Amino acid sequence: MSRSSRAVVTMPKTAKKGEVFSIRVIVQHEMESGFRHTEQGVRVPRDLIRSFVCTYNGNEVFKADLHSGVASNPLFIFYAKADQSGTFEFKWQGDNNYFTVVNQAITVS
Amino acid sequence: MNQRRQLIVSLTALSLCPWGSASAMPSEAMQAMQAIVGTSIVNTGRVYFELPPLVESGNLVAVKFSVDSPMTPTNYVRAIHIISEANPSPNVVSCYFTPLSGKAEASTRIRLADSQRVWALAQMSDGSFWRTSVDTVITLSACTEMV
Numbered sequence: 185m186s187r188s189s190r191a192v193v194t195m196p197k198t199a200k201k202g203e204v205f206s207i208r209v210i211v212q213h214e215m216e217s218g219f220r221h222t223e224q225g226v227r228v229p230r231d232l233i234r235s236f237v238c239t240y241n242g243n244e245v246f247k248a249d250l251h252s253g254v255a256s257n258p259l260f261i262f263y264a265k266a267d268q269s270g271t272f273e274f275k276w277q278g279d280n281n282y283f284t285v286v287n288q289a290i291t292v293s
Numbered sequence: 294m295n296q297r298r299q300l301i302v303s304l305t306a307l308s309l310c311p312w313g314s315a316s317a318m319p320s321e322a323m324q325a326m327q328a329i330v331g332t333s334i335v336n337t338g339r340v341y342f343e344l345p346p347l348v349e350s351g352n353l354v355a356v357k358f359s360v361d362s363p364m365t366p367t368n369y370v371r372a373i374h375i376i377s378e379a380n381p382s383p384n385v386v387s388c389y390f391t392p393l394s395g396k397a398e399a400s401t402r403i404r405l406a407d408s409q410r411v412w413a414l415a416q417m418s419d420g421s422f423w424r425t426s427v428d429t430v431i432t433l434s435a436c437t438e439m440v
Contacts, residue, residue, distance in 0.1 A: 204395035217404070219381045245393045248401075253377055253385030255353045255402040262388070265364075265395030 186283040189213055193274055198291045199266035207238065207246075210259045211276050211284060217252035233258055233278035241270035250278075266292045319410070322376050325383035326414055329374055330422050335414070339423040340373065342413035346428070351405040351435035358413045359398035360423070364390070370397035371416045379409035404435040 191211040199205055211233065218230025236248045236258070246262045264272070274286045326335070343357040360370045369392050375385040388399045397415075405411070408431045414424045 217381070240393055243393055244389075244391050246391070246399070247389040248399075249384075249387040249389075251384045251386060252382050253375070253380050253404050255404050259400070259402050260388075261400040262390075263394055263396040263398060265393055267393070 186281040188282070188284045191274065191276065191284050191286045193272075193286050193288050195264075195272065195288060196290070198293065201266055201268070201292050203266045204263050205266065206261055206263055207272070208259070208261045209236075209238075209274055209286075210257060212257055213276075213278070213282070215250075215252075215254055215256040215258060219252060231279050231282075233276050233282060235277050236260060237273075237275045238262070238264070239273045239275075240264060241268070245272075266290070268292050319378045322378040322383040322412065325376050326374075326412065326424070329414060329416070333420060333422050335422045335424050337424060340413045340415045340425040342411075342425045342427050344411055344427040344429050346430065348405065348429055348431050350433045351407070351431040352433075354403050354405050354429075355400065356403055356411075357398070357400040358388075359396070360415045360417075362397045362417075364392050364395055364397060366392045367418070369394075369418045371418055373397070373399070374412075374414045374416075375403065376412040376414060377403075377405065377409060378411070379407040380404070381406060385411075405429065405431050407431055407434050 189212040194208040196205050213233050216231040220228045233250050238246045245264045269292045272288045276284045341359045348354050358373050362370045370390050372389045374387045376383050377385050385403050390397045410426050410428050412424055412426045
């Protein structure tokens with residue numbers, strides 16, 4: 185069983201061909217670094233999102249490798265160039281079978 | 294060792310920053326950069342890296358990085374890596390761009406364990422590397438917290 189969580193993607197629904205627009209994605213996740221200890225001195229096991237990929241009609245637009253230094257509830261703001269109408273897919277993968285995917289359609293005129 | 298001394302020692306071992314022993318020294322940051330760069334030469338400049346000079350909480354530090362590039366299939370920015378000198382693990386985040394990105398710019402939020410120098414290392418499509426560093430002061434480090 186894979187774990188999932190809430191993800192919010194903010195991007196325009198329509199764009200002009202060739203336009204560069206920003207995409208804002210945020211996903212709910214603790215991003216437990218694996219370097220913290222409880223008051224009893226027990227190490228808290230690592231639980232991170234390891235990768236984020238954004239594809240546009242199957243072609244990669246933006247990708248990120250996340251390490252322990254990324255804050256909880258990882259946020260990314262990045263850009264994409266409108267080419268043709270289609271779908272953006274946002275995919276997060278991480279430790280302990282973490283997997284979240286969000287799809288968003290865009291109309292390019 | 295008397296009892297009080299023992300107590301102090303055990304308390305120190307417990308309460309000190311759990312990241313302290315494992316923190317990345319500047320040389321570790323250099324090694325992490327070396328692992329990305331390989332045998333190429335790293336130039337200074339071209340990367341714009343925005344990091345607040347004074348941060349209240351190291352748990353949530355907003356960063357923005359970009360490289361001025363036309364982002365055409367023959368000339369674009371392949372990746373920007375963020376490397377920390379004082380975090381327990383030097384690699385913070387690596388962002389990969391493509392010509393479809395249109396713009397080599399990204400913002401995210403990172404954790405910083407201590408006042409330190411943070412590097413932004415960019416890899417261009419022609420194989421060249423560029424880097425910029427920013428020094429920052431953290432008033433509340435991301436490591437003092439306990440669960």
